[in-house]
Amino acid sequence: MTPEERFDAVVAAEDKIEPTDWMPEGYRKTLIRQIAQHAHSEIIGMQPEGNWITRAPTLHRKAILMAKVQDEAGHGLYLYAAAETLGVKRDQLQELLHQGKHKYSSIFNYPTLSWSDMGAIGWLVDGAAITNQVMLTRCSYGPYARAMVRICKEESFHQRQGYELLIRLCQGTPEQKAMAQDSLNRWWWPALMMFGPPDSESTHTEQSMTWKIKRVTNDDLRQQFVDMTVPQAEYLGLEIPDPELTWNEGRGHYDFGPIDWEEFWAVVKGNGPMNRERIEHKLKAWEDGAWVREAAAAHAIKKTARSAA
Amino acid sequence: MTYDVPVAPGESGDIETTTNSGGDVWPMWEVFVRARRGISHVHIGSLHASDPEAALQNARDVYTRRGEGVSVWVVRSADVHSFEPEDAVDYIDANEKVYRLATTYEIPDEVGQM
Numbered sequence: 111m112t113p114e115e116r117f118d119a120v121v122a123a124e125d126k127i128e129p130t131d132w133m134p135e136g137y138r139k140t141l142i143r144q145i146a147q148h149a150h151s152e153i154i155g156m157q158p159e160g161n162w163i164t165r166a167p168t169l170h171r172k173a174i175l176m177a178k179v180q181d182e183a184g185h186g187l188y189l190y191a192a193a194e195t196l197g198v199k200r201d202q203l204q205e206l207l208h209q210g211k212h213k214y215s216s217i218f219n220y221p222t223l224s225w226s227d228m229g230a231i232g233w234l235v236d237g238a239a240i241t242n243q244v245m246l247t248r249c250s251y252g253p254y255a256r257a258m259v260r261i262c263k264e265e266s267f268h269q270r271q272g273y274e275l276l277i278r279l280c281q282g283t284p285e286q287k288a289m290a291q292d293s294l295n296r297w298w299w300p301a302l303m304m305f306g307p308p309d310s311e312s313t314h315t316e317q318s319m320t321w322k323i324k325r326v327t328n329d330d331l332r333q334q335f336v337d338m339t340v341p342q343a344e345y346l347g348l349e350i351p352d353p354e355l356t357w358n359e360g361r362g363h364y365d366f367g368p369i370d371w372e373e374f375w376a377v378v379k380g381n382g383p384m385n386r387e388r389i390e391h392k393l394k395a396w397e398d399g400a401w402v403r404e405a406a407a408a409h410a411i412k413k414t415a416r417s418a419a
Numbered sequence: 420m421t422y423d424v425p426v427a428p429g430e431s432g433d434i435e436t437t438t439n440s441g442g443d444v445w446p447m448w449e450v451f452v453r454a455r456r457g458i459s460h461v462h463i464g465s466l467h468a469s470d471p472e473a474a475l476q477n478a479r480d481v482y483t484r485r486g487e488g489v490s491v492w493v494v495r496s497a498d499v500h501s502f503e504p505e506d507a508v509d510y511i512d513a514n515e516k517v518y519r520l521a522t523t524y525e526i527p528d529e530v531g532q533m
Contacts, residue, residue, distance in 0.1 A: 185479055188481075194465070197436030198436055308515065403445065406470075406473060409470070410469040
């Protein structure tokens with residue numbers, strides 16, 4: 111059996127590919143790109159919520175928000191470690207992100223304008239993330255699939271705390287409910303865009319499905335998310351900002367209106383409201399932290415030398 | 420938390436890969452966690468840290484935030500030695516040595532449970 115036949119057989123048998131196995135170059139490259147992008151999204155994703163930590167309305171909500179942001183850092187770490195098993199260095203990936211050669215999810219290029227955005231992000235953004243990540247627990251690459259299992263468990267806390275936050279606001283004053291509605295109005299469409307371009311225009315999907323990196327197409331995941339979320343919005347008494355949203359008895363799914371792909375591409379290309387600020391902030395944190403990284407490394411060398419003497 | 424970002428202008432898919440373990444400011448460590456007393460430590464993930472103390476601290480922060488374990492080990496990744504799955508076939512071919520399996524021995528029913 112050639113290495114390639116062995117690879118194909120493992121994938122066909124729903125077994126996992128592990129780091130030391132032979133794999134096609136394209137498989138390795140696709141995974142590095144996807145896992146790195148996923149890791150970058152976790153790291154950049156700390157910023158929109160970090161923005162509200164000092165302004166959380168209660169100590170309880172502040173503790174929740176800090177725990178959530180800490181989880182995102184951990185998710186970034188698991189994912190960078192998964193990418194590293196493919197032969198890249200974390201520092202290399204950081205550099206590509208800083209230079210704008212690597213992308214992260216466009217959702218984080220939107221600003222967080224009100225406290226209720228913390229609820230909307232947990233409910234919609236993390237909800238969309240879970241839909242995608244549950245699929246990825248079945249990915250053919252072992253380290254990525256294992257990282258997803260851990261992440262999904264923690265992500266469930268993220269979504270539930272967000273939804274609960276919105277329940278409180280929607281049961282509160284008319285102003286609080288209006289704030290929640292405003293958040294839904296701003297985050298709904300960008301959340302639907304998180305699943306990527308429609309299947310008809312998604313160039314990666316077919317190959318990724320064959321390799322079992324992806325198990326479900328963008329449009330199918332998006333539909334799953336809409337079907338799951340509409341009743342949740344109804345419970346809150348909020349209105350989804352889509353006049354074309356209707357239950358389609360024949361399909362057994364909700365029909366929804368067209369997505370503004372022009373806006374999506376504009377944000378991907380760097381022209382979203384927060385693109386520049388996100389990377390500037392990331393770069394500043396990286397540069398400001400350089401002395402800590404270097405000092406800890408120097409300390410370790412000194413200690414090793416001392417214990418050897 | 421996400422995924423399908425299409426290739427954008429200025430994005431470069433080219434990245435050099437290597438099997439050499441150096442290159443980062445901090446070395447890589449493998450983390451093993453004992454979920455509860457009575458069972459073995461199990462590999463749970465990896466992280467970067469400058470020395471063993473920092474690695475343990477980071478492991479605690481990253482991998483045991485929700486009561487996942489009662490004990491943590493960290494091992495420098497460079498100190499983990501392994502053999503390739505292809506080689507394993509030469510060592511462990513259970514199919515040729517079925518006499519090692521308890522189920523290949525026939526014990527009469529009269530003898531009862533054994």
